[in-house]
Amino acid sequence: MVADQPFAEPVPGVAKSDPVLVVDGVTRTFGGLVAVDVGHLEIQRHTVTSLIGPNGAGKTTLFNVLSGFDNANAGEWHLNGGSLVGIPAHSVARRGMVRTFQLTRSLARLTVMENLLVADQHNPGERLRGALLGGWGAAEADAKERAAALLDRFGLSTMVDEYAGSLSGGQRKLLEVARALMVGPEVIMLDEPMAGVNPALTQSLLTHIQTLRDDGMTVIFIEHDMDVVQEISDWVVVLAQGAVIAEGPPSSIARNRVVIDAYLGEHHGDAAP
Numbered sequence: 001m002v003a004d005q006p007f008a009e010p011v012p013g014v015a016k017s018d019p020v021l022v023v024d025g026v027t028r029t030f031g032g033l034v035a036v037d038v039g040h041l042e043i044q045r046h047t048v049t050s051l052i053g054p055n056g057a058g059k060t061t062l063f064n065v066l067s068g069f070d071n072a073n074a075g076e077w078h079l080n081g082g083s084l085v086g087i088p089a090h091s092v093a094r095r096g097m098v099r100t101f102q103l104t105r106s107l108a109r110l111t112v113m114e115n116l117l118v119a120d121q122h123n124p125g126e127r128l129r130g131a132l133l134g135g136w137g138a139a140e141a142d143a144k145e146r147a148a149a150l151l152d153r154f155g156l157s158t159m160v161d162e163y164a165g166s167l168s169g170g171q172r173k174l175l176e177v178a179r180a181l182m183v184g185p186e187v188i189m190l191d192e193p194m195a196g197v198n199p200a201l202t203q204s205l206l207t208h209i210q211t212l213r214d215d216g217m218t219v220i221f222i223e224h225d226m227d228v229v230q231e232i233s234d235w236v237v238v239l240a241q242g243a244v245i246a247e248g249p250p251s252s253i254a255r256n257r258v259v260i261d262a263y264l265g266e267h268h269g270d271a272a273p
């Protein structure tokens with residue numbers, strides 16, 4: 001990074017050439033607190049777009065709303081042109097957009113394989129019993145095959161019959177991503193997947209995330225570590241007090257005065273140039 005380069009000031013609300021997700025006027029309040037107030041945001045298809053911002057900026061709440069785990073007070077958002085307003089999470093997943101959670105939700109008392117099978121779109125929760133007892137034929141064989149391939153990809157093959165509760169924090173994060181991938185999503189939203197992951201797994205997780213993009217997915221990625229954000233992102237969106245205050249390529253974001261004031265100032269030494 002060139003130290004004497006002028007400060008770039010990327011503005012929010014930038015139109016994209018091929019947006020997969022378009023967000024308009026989405027607000028979410030809790031009592032008097034405005035957690036999310038996003039005017040206009042477009043996510044370009046086939047990118048890793050990082051969502052950054054200080055604690056409490058509304059990043060998780062925005063994910064919750066967009067993925068159907070929470071309701072907006074107002075606004076619209078469209079996936080491939082189709083409105084997702086009022087669509088519950090499992091239907092959003094079927095339409096191709098899934099998310100992982102900041103705190104992993106893997107089911108500790110199911111095995112690694114069972115965790116993937118219950119996440120499968122052809123095997124919704126109410127059929128869990130059938131899934132675990134077996135006997136659903138071709139669909140099961142297909143799901144098991146996809147699950148095994150995902151476990152292999154994430155280095156979890158040897159854990160296939162272990163209880164999820166016995167995995168390390170980092171392995172649970174990988175399992176969480178694998179679970180999300182069972183539905184064959186087009187857009188995957190990852191809420192701080194690196195948090196609590198040991199350095200040995202961090203690089204592998206980063207590589208996996210870039211591979212998802214290279215395989216044709218769109219990744220929206222909440223991350224605190226600016227080095228990671230710089231390394232992995234095609235585009236960075238900065239949220240502060242619920243609003244998008246800037247967006248741009250990672251290099252421009254790191255030089256953005258508004259961002260430095262709102263965010264990097266809190267994280268001295270993390271990344272500010």
Ligand SMILES: Nc1ncnc2c1ncn2[C@@H]1O[C@H](COP(=O)(O)OP(=O)(O)O)[C@@H](O)[C@H]1O
Nearest residue numbers: 030033035053054055056057058059060061062
């Ligand atoms: N269920 C809730 N009830 C009340 N306040 C909430 C709730 N969820 C989030 N908030 C508040 O909304 C704001 C945004 O939170 P969050 O989306 O978790 O931020 P981030 O993920 O950026 O750290 C915070 O002030 C948080 O305390």
Ligand SMILES: [Mg+2]
Nearest residue numbers: 059060061102
């Ligand atoms: Mg959060």
